[in-house]
Amino acid sequence: MTAQTVPVDPFDLVIFGGTGDLALRKLLPGLLHRYADGQIPEDSSIIGVARDKQSDEDYRRKVGETLLRGIGDNEALKEKLPAFLQKLGYHALDATRDDGWEQFAEQLKAQGDRIRVFYLSTSPNLFVAICDKLRAHGLNGGQARVVIEKPIGRDSASAAVINDAVGSAFAESQIFRIDHYLGKETVQNLLALRFANILFEPLWNANHIDHVQITVAETVGLEKRATYYDTSGALRDMVQNHLLQLLCMVAMEPPAALQADAVRDEKLKVLRSLRPITADDAAQLTVRGQYRAGASAGCAVPGYLDELGRPDSRTETFVALKAEVDNWRWAGVPFYLRTGKRLPERVSEIVIAFKQIPHSIFEHSAGPVMGNKLVLRLQPDEGVKLWLMIKDPGPGGLRLQHVPLDMSFAEAFGVHQPEAYERLLMDVVRGNPTLFMRRDEVEAAWKWIDPILAAWENLRETPKPYTAGSWGPSAAVALVERDGRTWHEDTV
Ligand code: NAP
Numbered sequence: 152m153t154a155q156t157v158p159v160d161p162f163d164l165v166i167f168g169g170t171g172d173l174a175l176r177k178l179l180p181g182l183l184h185r186y187a188d189g190q191i192p193e194d195s196s197i198i199g200v201a202r203d204k205q206s207d208e209d210y211r212r213k214v215g216e217t218l219l220r221g222i223g224d225n226e227a228l229k230e231k232l233p234a235f236l237q238k239l240g241y242h243a244l245d246a247t248r249d250d251g252w253e254q255f256a257e258q259l260k261a262q263g264d265r266i267r268v269f270y271l272s273t274s275p276n277l278f279v280a281i282c283d284k285l286r287a288h289g290l291n292g293g294q295a296r297v298v299i300e301k302p303i304g305r306d307s308a309s310a311a312v313i314n315d316a317v318g319s320a321f322a323e324s325q326i327f328r329i330d331h332y333l334g335k336e337t338v339q340n341l342l343a344l345r346f347a348n349i350l351f352e353p354l355w356n357a358n359h360i361d362h363v364q365i366t367v368a369e370t371v372g373l374e375k376r377a378t379y380y381d382t383s384g385a386l387r388d389m390v391q392n393h394l395l396q397l398l399c400m401v402a403m404e405p406p407a408a409l410q411a412d413a414v415r416d417e418k419l420k421v422l423r424s425l426r427p428i429t430a431d432d433a434a435q436l437t438v439r440g441q442y443r444a445g446a447s448a449g450c451a452v453p454g455y456l457d458e459l460g461r462p463d464s465r466t467e468t469f470v471a472l473k474a475e476v477d478n479w480r481w482a483g484v485p486f487y488l489r490t491g492k493r494l495p496e497r498v499s500e501i502v503i504a505f506k507q508i509p510h511s512i513f514e515h516s517a518g519p520v521m522g523n524k525l526v527l528r529l530q531p532d533e534g535v536k537l538w539l540m541i542k543d544p545g546p547g548g549l550r551l552q553h554v555p556l557d558m559s560f561a562e563a564f565g566v567h568q569p570e571a572y573e574r575l576l577m578d579v580v581r582g583n584p585t586l587f588m589r590r591d592e593v594e595a596a597w598k599w600i601d602p603i604l605a606a607w608e609n610l611r612e613t614p615k616p617y618t619a620g621s622w623g624p625s626a627a628v629a630l631v632e633r634d635g636r637t638w639h640e641d642t643v
Pocket of ligand 1: 168
């Protein structure tokens with residue numbers, strides 16, 4: 152089976168931070184894939200911007216070397232690489248200074264009125280300066296769009312400053328706040344499963360669902376992000392955006408249509424229905440952890456404080472929490488969220504755990520009847536498993552087994568699954584903001600996170616230690632077990 156690609160209109164894409172980690176590891180490889188699939192028209196251009204002075208040729212060579220390393224033995228991509236590199240240009244600019252901007256603006260305007268995407272792949276403290284400059288040089292009109300990366304602020308107040316600055320240069324319809332989790336195949340499949348099938352929606356509520364678990368686990372430690380991460384922590388870095396967005400996709404009501412504002416209105420209602428976690432219940436409903444020395448992928452790894460080189464940091468590298476959505480559909484259904492670094496495996500998944508059957512007709516010897524589960528795996532291999540009870544095959548007495556109906560997308564469809572960034576970049580070019588966050592969503596998410604941050608600050612506790620390579624502090628296990636439940640383990 153082949154994936155269908157519909158070419159987009161010609162565009163100019165400016166990547167501020169074009170020499171940085173995100174550009175080299177995600178954006179440019181994603182664009183190469185889209186180009187190789189014939190989705191990017193030949194007369195499009197991609198311009199890297201950073202302070203480092205270098206020529207177009209130097210930039211192409213460096214990007215080419217990086218892309219080649221990632222391509223491996225994909226001959227089709229190798230073949231397309233030289234033509235793709237010819238689309239690249241480079242412009243040395245300091246976002247905080249005036250020189251060079253005039254010439255840069257003229258160069259872009261010379262291309263005429265066409266789609267112009269400004270991807271701010273820089274530290275967020277440059278977003279305000281870049282947007283001011285784009286406005287001052289008249290680059291914010293016509294078919295211009297701006298993409299901003301997380302983190303959008305570190306609390307409600309700082310998010311408002313960024314949103315105000317970006318909003319003073321661009322209309323809301325031009326602003327694409329990216330959360331790449333929403334670009335993942337499985338997340339969109341959640342929409343298809345829920346709203347293109349009659350099977351699930353009648354069961355998708357507190358009458359039939361016992362609880363929901365959302366796990367985003369990383370095996371890596373700080374990598375090159377120590378300075379940023381230590382001022383952020385797992386709650387701001389992962390929960391405020393990725394985990395809450397996933398929660399919204401699970402919990403939202405059916406939108407009237409698959410249109411940007413219809414979907415975003417429904418997600419917003421979920422965020423506004425989240426029961427606040429107050430100073431009184433933060434200790435009961437949240438767990439923060441920090442990894443100590445241990446092992447990752449069979450290798451000894453240092454603890455967070457040693458990796459950071461600061462013995463007094465209280466930044467959490469793990470969070471587990473119990474959230475509740477106070478509305479008719481979800482009353483009484485806990486949403487357990489957990490995320491952390493240096494966990495045993497890299498996995499992101501959503502588990503919808505259904506209630507037990509009301510009465511068992513089976514004898515004790517048949518074994519326990521376990522609740523059905525729908526498990527949506529976002530990474531590493533995207534797919535869906537529906538756990539069902541079946542009869543153990545073969546002769547003899549009737550024994551029951553809990554087994555998954557397994558649909559791994561890569562195996563089932565045998566096509567290259569576009570990386571989230573590939574899909575989202577093309578959505579930006581098309582001007583489709585359905586899978587991007589609106590300002591009020593970001594604000595509502597911070598409004599729920601702020602009191603948790605304040606409560607932790609007041610508690611003045613250090614995060615609970617956990618050994619690198621474990622599933623976090625024992626308190627995270629207790630958080631779920633206290634309610635008579637366990638974290639899902641994929642045993643098949
Ligand atoms: P990075 O590796 O530190 O790259 C920063 C880029 O910004 C470099 O190209 C740098 O080049 C440029 N830059 C710095 N100061 C500048 C200035 N004054 N004017 C113009 N350019 C300037 O950062 P990153 O990891 O790519 O992250 C970029 C953004 O994406 C951040 O907001 C980050 O939080 C977000 N993000 C990153 C990832 C990831 O996987 N890396 C994931 C999610 C979100 P020069 O120093 O040469 O100017």
